[in-house]
Amino acid sequence: MLAQAATLFRYRLLIQSLVSRELKARYRGSILGFFWSFINPLLQLLTYGLVFTKILPGVHPKQIEPYLLFFFCGLLPWTWFQASLAEASGVLISGGNLIKKVLFPAEVLPVVTVLANLAHFLLGLPVLIALLLLYGRLSWTALLVPLPLLVQLVLTLGLALLISALTVHFRDIQSILTHVLHLWFFATPVLYFYGNLGGWVRTILRLNPMTHLLVSYQQMFFHDSFDHWRGLLAAAMVSLLCFALGAFLFERLRDTLAEEV
Amino acid sequence: MATPAVVARDVSKIYRRFLHKNQFRTLKSALLTGSLLSDLSPDETFTALEGVSFEVPKGATFGVIGENGSGKSTLLKLMAGITKPTRGQLAVDGRISALIELGAGFHPEISGRENVSINGIMLGLTRKQIEARFDDIVDFAELREFIDAPVKTYSSGMYMRLGFAVAIHVDPDVLLIDEVLAVGDEGFTRKCLDKIGEFRRRGRTILLVSHSLGLVEKMCDDVLWLRHGRVADHGDPKRVVDAYLTYVAGGEEALLRASDSDAAGAADTSATGATYQEGRWGSHEIEIAAVRLLDDRAQERHVYVPGESLTVALELRAAQPVEDFVFGVGIFTADGVSVYGTNTHLEEFVPQRIEGAAEVRFVIDALALVEGTYLLDVAAHKRDGTPYDYHRGLHSFRVKSRVKDVGVHRPAHHWTFAGGVSLAPPQPRPELDLHEDDERQG
Numbered sequence: 001m002l003a004q005a006a007t008l009f010r011y012r013l014l015i016q017s018l019v020s021r022e023l024k025a026r027y028r029g030s031i032l033g034f035f036w037s038f039i040n041p042l043l044q045l046l047t048y049g050l051v052f053t054k055i056l057p058g059v060h061p062k063q064i065e066p067y068l069l070f071f072f073c074g075l076l077p078w079t080w081f082q083a084s085l086a087e088a089s090g091v092l093i094s095g096g097n098l099i100k101k102v103l104f105p106a107e108v109l110p111v112v113t114v115l116a117n118l119a120h121f122l123l124g125l126p127v128l129i130a131l132l133l134l135y136g137r138l139s140w141t142a143l144l145v146p147l148p149l150l151v152q153l154v155l156t157l158g159l160a161l162l163i164s165a166l167t168v169h170f171r172d173i174q175s176i177l178t179h180v181l182h183l184w185f186f187a188t189p190v191l192y193f194y195g196n197l198g199g200w201v202r203t204i205l206r207l208n209p210m211t212h213l214l215v216s217y218q219q220m221f222f223h224d225s226f227d228h229w230r231g232l233l234a235a236a237m238v239s240l241l242c243f244a245l246g247a248f249l250f251e252r253l254r255d256t257l258a259e260e261v
Numbered sequence: 262m263a264t265p266a267v268v269a270r271d272v273s274k275i276y277r278r279f280l281h282k283n284q285f286r287t288l289k290s291a292l293l294t295g296s297l298l299s300d301l302s303p304d305e306t307f308t309a310l311e312g313v314s315f316e317v318p319k320g321a322t323f324g325v326i327g328e329n330g331s332g333k334s335t336l337l338k339l340m341a342g343i344t345k346p347t348r349g350q351l352a353v354d355g356r357i358s359a360l361i362e363l364g365a366g367f368h369p370e371i372s373g374r375e376n377v378s379i380n381g382i383m384l385g386l387t388r389k390q391i392e393a394r395f396d397d398i399v400d401f402a403e404l405r406e407f408i409d410a411p412v413k414t415y416s417s418g419m420y421m422r423l424g425f426a427v428a429i430h431v432d433p434d435v436l437l438i439d440e441v442l443a444v445g446d447e448g449f450t451r452k453c454l455d456k457i458g459e460f461r462r463r464g465r466t467i468l469l470v471s472h473s474l475g476l477v478e479k480m481c482d483d484v485l486w487l488r489h490g491r492v493a494d495h496g497d498p499k500r501v502v503d504a505y506l507t508y509v510a511g512g513e514e515a516l517l518r519a520s521d522s523d524a525a526g527a528a529d530t531s532a533t534g535a536t537y538q539e540g541r542w543g544s545h546e547i548e549i550a551a552v553r554l555l556d557d558r559a560q561e562r563h564v565y566v567p568g569e570s571l572t573v574a575l576e577l578r579a580a581q582p583v584e585d586f587v588f589g590v591g592i593f594t595a596d597g598v599s600v601y602g603t604n605t606h607l608e609e610f611v612p613q614r615i616e617g618a619a620e621v622r623f624v625i626d627a628l629a630l631v632e633g634t635y636l637l638d639v640a641a642h643k644r645d646g647t648p649y650d651y652h653r654g655l656h657s658f659r660v661k662s663r664v665k666d667v668g669v670h671r672p673a674h675h676w677t678f679a680g681g682v683s684l685a686p687p688q689p690r691p692e693l694d695l696h697e698d699d700e701r702q703g
Contacts, residue, residue: 013382017378017379017382018379021371021379024370025368025371028370028411097362097365098365098366098383101343101359102341102343102359102361102365102366103343103357103359255344259276
């Protein structure tokens with residue numbers, strides 16, 4: 001795992017330029033360009049906002065009012081997570097030319113998708129902070145956000161490595177993943193308040209590392225007080241484990257990638 | 262020449278194939294039993310290379326030839342480190358740059374400028390090195406006006422040029438080239454060849470995979486011929502290329518035999534003494550029984566110097582009288598480029614009658630060709646092209662010259678110098694005398 005991390009560090013220049021290429025290329029040719037990084041989450045917010053405040057209103061406990069702001073705190077990190085994995089599943093296949101024809105460190109590709117989506121996440125933060133200020137909810141706990149962010153980065157990297165390498169062998173994963181991520185979205189407290197859950201639902205959600213990450217973000221941004229240390233720590237352990245597994249599997253499958261892509 | 266640049270010892274590469282149906286079953290069972298890694302076993306294997314051993318000394322230009330699917334590209338990929346050998350060892354000393362797929366890492370949406378820097382980083386350059394070489398790269402690719410346009414607006418030729426320019430400016434110790442010189446227009450190909458020549462002069466090692474046998478013969482110091490993943494021959498370029506040509510001609514002939522049983526009965530007419538097996542077809546109403554290449558003293562010879570006279574003598578037989586006939590001769594370079602072709606019909610001879618034994622001579626007064634191996638087609642056919650007897654590349658001759666000029670055709674020429682220029686005349690070095698008898702020299 002350390003070796004893997006060292007390799008990634010060695011290729012930082014390559015990763016850095018590929019991420020910036022990814023960001024530049026994404027909105028190249030569109031009129032609004034980089035503004036899409038702000039507009040995308042806002043539009044998503046509006047869609048869900050319409051559904052959960054106008055069509056299905058009044059089911060939100062007091063703790064998560066204003067509901068849209070609460071939802072936005074979870075939406076941004078979730079989008080990072082979900083988009084990273086969805087893109088990572090196809091990234092080795094679409095980058096097959098590189099892996100097959102050039103001496104190219106394959107692990108760079110999934111890492112770049114995760115980092116490019118991290119950049120979108122970071123670009124969305126000013127919007128969130130502006131909204132928080134508007135509602136007068138921003139407090140010092142927001143300074144702790146780098147902690148869950150780092151944990152999420154490790155978790156997402158690990159899963160991205162795992163998924164990207166396995167998808168080369170089992171293309172089915174790409175189709176399955178869409179549904180898994182959809183389910184995962186609802187099994188993660190983005191739309192609802194974790195604090196009010198009880199019974200078996202809570203037990204299941206506790207096993208989900210994303211739950212603890214999102215609760216952390218929500219507490220830090222929205223609730224102005226953070227006490228989910230144990231959950232965050234557990235998520236950190238799971239994330240490291242995930243990264244180790246992803247790195248190990250990627251290393252095992254590395255030699256087959258150029259042949260199977 | 263101390264340590265070799267590339268050492269391959271008993272290298273084998275076995276590709277594994279996963280059949281789609283089984284793949285699905287594998288996923289299912291893998292998920293059920295939770296044994297993903299152990300279940301990744303292949304259903305079928307394909308041996309792309311088997312027991313390949315060779316060494317490439319530093320500074321050498323090494324060619325790899327062979328038919329499609331003979332393992333050439335696999336070998337190149339192994340050397341580039343893209344895949345690893347299944348068995349055996351392959352060691353490459355120094356930085357490699359592989360011209361396997363030009364512009365493989367280009368992103369269509371962003372500009373040529375940005376692609377150059379990212380591609381350079383991919384190939385192992387630092388930012389500073391790229392900045393220092395950027396102008397050279399752009400000038401070499403001849404893309405200065407377009408360098409800030411997105412790569413998707415480039416023509417495929419421009420794309421290739423930029424890819425080649427970046428790859429060549431990585432300045433590797435070992436350069437791998439896979440057939441990429443076939444792209445681009447004549448001018449750019451020439452430029453690439455010049456750049457590769459410069460590489461050779463600077464003592465860098467080059468590995469060239471190509472179907473262009475002429476290029477391989479001209480450029481390489483050493484040639485490896487792969488056949489079905491094994492080394493078929495290895496050594497002197499001319500010898501290996503000739504052996505390969507013989508083999509390919511034999512393969513073509515076998516195909517012709519299968520389709521035309523008449524040709525199977527054809528007599529052995531390998532009168533030129535060339536190593537090529539016959540590749541011939543036709544109805545045999547007129548038969549080219551023998552083909553001889555004669556010099557100015559009517560002696561049979563296969564090596565000539567430029568300017569000599571060469572006669573192609575066709576010994577013909579027609580069992581029945583024939584009134585519609587044309588005789589033709591074609592000269593080709595070793596890689597199949599037509600140098601010259603003509604026939605009696607094009608030159609407006611009117612056939613009247615041929616019966617029994619006959620001889621036709623095609624006399625070239627002065628051979629205006631540069632050094633190289635040339636193949637001959639000779640044919641007797643009807644005016645509408647229906648062949649009586651067609652010999653395809655069965656006969657060959659070589660031109661040897663002390664002057665290492667380039668191209669195909671050497672026009673009769675001389676130099677004059679006037680005004681404020683002075684050149685010492687060349688050392689008197691007469692062209693070789695290849696006549697076999699020595700009575701006049703004695």
